[in-house]
Amino acid sequence: MSDNDAPIVLEAKGITKQFPGVLANDKVSLTLRRGEILALLGENGAGKSTLMNILYGLYHPDQGEIWIKGEQVTLHSPGDAIARGVGMVHQHFQLVPVMTVAENVILGAEPAGSGLHLNRREANQRVRGLSQQYGLSIDPTVEVEDLPVGLQQRVEIIKALYRNADILILDEPTAVLTPQEANELFRIMHDLTERGVSIIFITHKLKEVLAVSDRIAVLRGGRVAGTADPKTSTEASLAELMVGRKVILQVDKDEARPAAPVLTITDMQVRDDRKHLAVKSLSLEVHAGEILGVAGVQGNGQREFVEALTGLRAMEAGQVIIAGEDATGKLPRYITELDVAHIPEDREKHGLVMGYTIADNLVLNRYYHSPFSRRAVLDRDEIAENAAQLVKQFDVRTPSIYTHASSLSGGNKQKVIVAREFSRPVKLLIANQPTRGIDVGSIEFIHNQIVAQRDAGVAVLLVSAELDEILSLSDRVAVMFDGRIVKTLPIEEATRERVGLLMAGSEA
Amino acid sequence: MTTASAPGNRGNGARWLRQIWRGISVPLVAVLLAGLIGAVLLQISGANPLQAYGALFKGAFGSPEAIQRTLEKATPLIFSGLAVAFAFKAGLFNIGAQGQLLIGAIVAAFVGFSIEGLPAIIHAPLALLIGGLAGALYGAIPGALKTYTGAHEVIVTIMLNYIAINITDYLADGPWKDPSPTNIVARTPRIMPSAELPIFGNIPLGFIFALVAAVVVWWVLYRTTLGYEIRTVGLNSSAAQYAGIRVARTIILAMAISGFLAGLGGAVETQGIVFRYQPGFNAGLGFDGITTALLGKTSPFGVIPAALLLGAMRAGASQMQFDAGVAKEITDVITAFILFFVAADVIVKWLIRQRESDDEQVVLSKGWGG
């Protein structure tokens, strides 16, 4: 549907943006034509989000020009961008959880009613209308926090359409979706372009880029590393353009040599924060020396499952045996003491104390042990020595062991957690989303560490929403859907298609 | 986190001096600016600022007795400031230091007047300890209610402040009332001489205890596993749970320790200054603990200069009122502006062209959510 004669609707010329310590955008230029899907590809930290936030008026460029529909513009705020038809679906949804869908949609552009009064009925009608028009099936009266993420994303799209956006920026929209849901999104995107909407689609997933885009621009280190035509590109060529060197897309590992079971879970049931049953009946077994990957779309009970397993959340029913000990309903410390390492899903919430130094973070669940403390008195020298050694061994890039965790990059934060968890004897490793949102270098490093643990005889339970990560690391794949493990497959039988279908709830 | 978070930073002398300057430059400039604003206010209300400040200084530091007065005024503030700061480290806002201090004060008075024949070496510390423990118990209540029922500690401590006033009023006018025939007011009997805290030269023993308390609080917070647990809970209770720390127990314990410090403050006031419990004599000392803790940036060692500054202004205020005819509340106005400039350090740093420090600040207000 794109053709190179369509008028240019948006153009960035020589955009430069400097943050303290980083040049996020360095003379970036790109164009977007009417009715096309432009994929903006780049790894985390390449400057994609910065550029989009500039086009949406959230950041202000230090240098460069923005042209929208043939007119040079200065965007002081998102309001300016919205007024010119730019809409954005943020990677982290910008929705108020305690408000309804309709309230979120109309926020800031409420329908003109009788004076100050908020016309909820009209708002609901307009949202229902948009939802039907684009086949989005959204109930306007539901509170956003009750919606699954996939539907929350559609609320974001409706928000933009409600504001008559004809230039849509989608920032990593598929990160939270199943392959099937992603396909549905791609259908919606194509519908939109047919109606004259132009889309910038930001991602780091190569397959998607090749599947949906009309044109590809690759960003690396804040610069445009090149542009590509999806018809003539391959995953490997795009990956090289994106990272700047040849990338091995497959993790190199030997055959697993599984031994006795280390973790056995039978019929686990767990409730979520809203008291709904999130894990309905979960049974699985992980053996020493193997990696069991749990695939599944976010929000199918993985978080509650892992939290219950590690003692962070109460269990409703079921039994957990770790290394022969009954660990059902035990406190986190008891479970840690069974030589269980846990890389938590949310590293900033559970994994690290941002206000602590790296040194203090590195003893977070061992501070009460010798040599870090004796008779309840901390030994600062031992803590410092431990930190110095681990920072070196795990290649944490930091000016000092006394740097606060908050000032590290995502990848280095994750390395601190990995260093802490791997620096003691481990029988069972529970890794939940271990590489979410970090750079390729750190991903490779952490993947290799996980495989090394497996080879050393550790039982590894890997939970990830990234199908690629599951498929490249696991020895067996368990698919989680709606609070259950619906199928466990040996890696040889776990094809993308089959796992994808299972993740969407259809039996394969 | 402003102190002691970097124990390995042992640089050379010049760097050390620069660190000290970094630490004191902002408060120093804040005091000067606040003083300037106070002077303007004095001038427009018809007073002579120089004369007033001169009298204030004389009243606070002009003689050994003045210095003693300053130390006496600073002592309870150090304790209540430490109490509030300690709770902040655990992520708790203890508005209830006032109530805990009153309970500590009256219980220490009771131990002080009701037991006869103990040697001073036992009686005085016993009264202090039991006063402190009473405060601890009173402080543990909001901690326990928070962890077991979710009742917010801010509401509960506010309510407990009022209840403490009522309890102490009742005791001082009822069962523990001074029975001597000359007494017509609500107050307890005078404590035994053996329960009094002595003064060495012009330095009250209570002040020395306060300094020791600050060192102990620092040590507990930064050198013990308990302190590590408390600070972890305060900075990130989810991570604390992950680390296997029992968050509920830690919160109750932190509130109890905070209450213990406040209770000690009350006991020291009773045994060193008032020598009995009399309603109204400790008014506001606990609330001033909030000011002291904030002024000291919630660090145990920051609390000491903050309390000395506030104590000096209080000690000098009567002299100023007497010599210059200036109402003593001007010192409150100055205090408000000192706190303002210390907290708004962006303004001060811009004024003295100092670049932003990379210290991690403790976030005090996190909303009341839970």
Next chain:
Amino acid sequence: MELTAPTTRSAATGWVFKNKWLLLIGAIVVGAIVYAYATNDRVTVAVLASTLRQSTPLILGALCGLIGERSGVVNIGIEGQMLLAAFVAFLANVYIGNLWIALIIGALTGALMGALLAFMAVTLKMDQIIGGTVINILAVGLTGYFYTAGLVTKGKFAPISLGPLADIPLIGPVLFNNPPITYLAIILVFAVHYVLFHTRWGLRTRAVGEHPRAADTVGINVFRTRYINVILAGAIAGLGGAFLTLEGVGSFERLMTNGRGFLALAIMIFGKWTPLGAWAGALLFGFLYALNTQLQFSGVGLPPQLIGSLPYLATILVLAGFVGRSRAPAASGQPYETEG
């Protein structure tokens, strides 16, 4: 909270179902009042009228607090805002001699303090607990420094009888024969409720308090929204302060707010950041105060100080027993950082 209520229920029965405890308590309260009135009408009217009077400064303070927090600014300076407004309104009454002008000046004083809080919290991004504390100390200092004993006012607001409404038994003398600030407080409860939950401004305010970045991304000016809300809230606290000197006591005393600003904060949390909930809390508190006076007056066997603890003890029990964990606006207390 019923989480499993079927969604098929109609709106009306759904409301009844959701609020069944509230309705039950309401019915008991009404029943008790009618019974009390039948037994002793004079005392009942006195207690209820006193309840309303006692609750007025508290609800005004609580409204101030919740408007601020709904927009994301924690205000522990209500006490200071009320104290200074009480003092300035008092001075205006003394020197100008017009109660209405004094009332407006009191509200403006509160608004000015609100502006100071907004400046500290929004512009300087100062810690909001410190900002509120600055206001509290400043108010104590300024009122103490400029206070001179022996100033005489030209009276205080008298009750305004609302004609025939005031003649209804029980309800009339309690509700329709009050001085102006008491009426104003009741009107403000409903006005703030309407504005917060049924207007554009309210929607935007709540969005700013819950998720300022989301509000920013749809073009809402977070700073401006917070400034306006905190200033208006300050004016309401100012009315609460003016109540004390223009309607309640009629003169000024040092520290006369006596912790009402902090109580208001507690009532705000108690009412879960809603005007109607806060009003219920303020009335409960006012009622316990009034009851307390009545109990001391009628000489129950207990010492007065212990009866005096009743309202506070009851608050703790209600909070621990029934209210439990409460959820503050998510962004309350956090300065908003625009990026880039």
